[in-house]
Amino acid sequence: MSDYLIHGLSDKANVIGLACVTTDLVGRAAQLHGTSRTASAALGRALTGALLMAALMKRGQRVALKFEGNGPLQRVLVEADAGGTVRGYVGIPDADVPIKDGKLDVSGILGSDGYLTVIKDLGLKEPYKGIVGLHTGEIAEDIAYYFAESEQIPSAVGLGVFVEGDGEISAAGGFLIQALPSSEEGTVDQLIRNVQGIPFITQFLRDGKLPEDILARIFSGIPYHVLGKRDLLLQCSCSRGRVERALIALGSEELKRLIAEQDETDVTCEFCRTSYRFTRKELEELRREMTPAAASA
Numbered sequence: 638m639s640d641y642l643i644h645g646l647s648d649k650a651n652v653i654g655l656a657c658v659t660t661d662l663v664g665r666a667a668q669l670h671g672t673s674r675t676a677s678a679a680l681g682r683a684l685t686g687a688l689l690m691a692a693l694m695k696r697g698q699r700v701a702l703k704f705e706g707n708g709p710l711q712r713v714l715v716e717a718d719a720g721g722t723v724r725g726y727v728g729i730p731d732a733d734v735p736i737k738d739g740k741l742d743v744s745g746i747l748g749s750d751g752y753l754t755v756i757k758d759l760g761l762k763e764p765y766k767g768i769v770g771l772h773t774g775e776i777a778e779d780i781a782y783y784f785a786e787s788e789q790i791p792s793a794v795g796l797g798v799f800v801e802g803d804g805e806i807s808a809a810g811g812f813l814i815q816a817l818p819s820s821e822e823g824t825v826d827q828l829i830r831n832v833q834g835i836p837f838i839t840q841f842l843r844d845g846k847l848p849e850d851i852l853a854r855i856f857s858g859i860p861y862h863v864l865g866k867r868d869l870l871l872q873c874s875c876s877r878g879r880v881e882r883a884l885i886a887l888g889s890e891e892l893k894r895l896i897a898e899q900d901e902t903d904v905t906c907e908f909c910r911t912s913y914r915f916t917r918k919e920l921e922e923l924r925r926e927m928t929p930a931a932a933s934a
């Protein structure tokens with residue numbers, strides 16, 4: 638089954654529900670970065686959470702989430718766009734912590750003391766930026782806490798990644814529900830009961846259920862319709878041109894140092910591990926392309 642997300646709306650247009658399966662892309666990300674079992678769970682939850690948040694945005698808009706904690710993983714960075722693509726990486730991929738209460742301890746590896754920074758590129762001059770303290774370090778609760786604190790939107794978020802003993806990802810997915818201010822108390826009470834009745838997302842998916850079934854569960858007793866379905870992909874937006882611009886942004890002095898020190902400079906994209914090689918001659922050309930004022934600095 639390929640990864641996808643479905644978007645539902647209550648008939649009264651006061652409740653948004655999203656549900657997705659991300660097993661393939663989380664598996665690919667874990668393989669790409671060589672993450673430990675617990676690091677795979679943390680990265681997978683963050684990738685899934687970012688895709689759910691991006692699905693609330695308009696085409697062309699993007700969201701970046703940076704989780705920074707006091708645990709051995711140090712940080713998780715993910716970026717998703719409204720079209721359904723996502724990329725991400727963690728600070729220390731091979732960091733791990735012992736199992737806690739029979740489960741992978743995501744809060745333990747990230748740490749519950751730290752920050753979640755959300756940057757939304759809405760296509761305006763300046764991106765929107767919100768920062769909240771980590772709520773639990775479990776990722777889903779942190780995203781729900783961000784929505785409540787920073788955007789004043791009550792939300793319920795569920796994220797799950799099932800990592801087998803050999804590190805394989807056998808199920809990953811999530812849901813996001815937002816009750817808009819016009820929702821009556823009865824609807825909200827019903828939603829709370831529905832969410833409490835949802836078993837672990839990974840159990841749901843491992844039982845062969847689909848995002849459509851999760852959505853039906855979320856909206857149980859609340860008339861709704863499906864607005865759309867989109868494919869989800871792990872995809873990086875890096876290119877040689879972007880790396881060149883990043884090198885130029887280092888400044889003339891730094892480029893001069895690289896040219897003097899090495900015959901070849903390798904730049905690796907942290908999101909997808911693609912390596913871009915630049916010869917001394919190519920770096921000299923880049924330095925010449927810089928504005929005369931900057932180049933002579």
Ligand SMILES: [Zn+2]
Pocket residue numbers: 873874875876906907908909910911
């Ligand atoms: Zn890349």
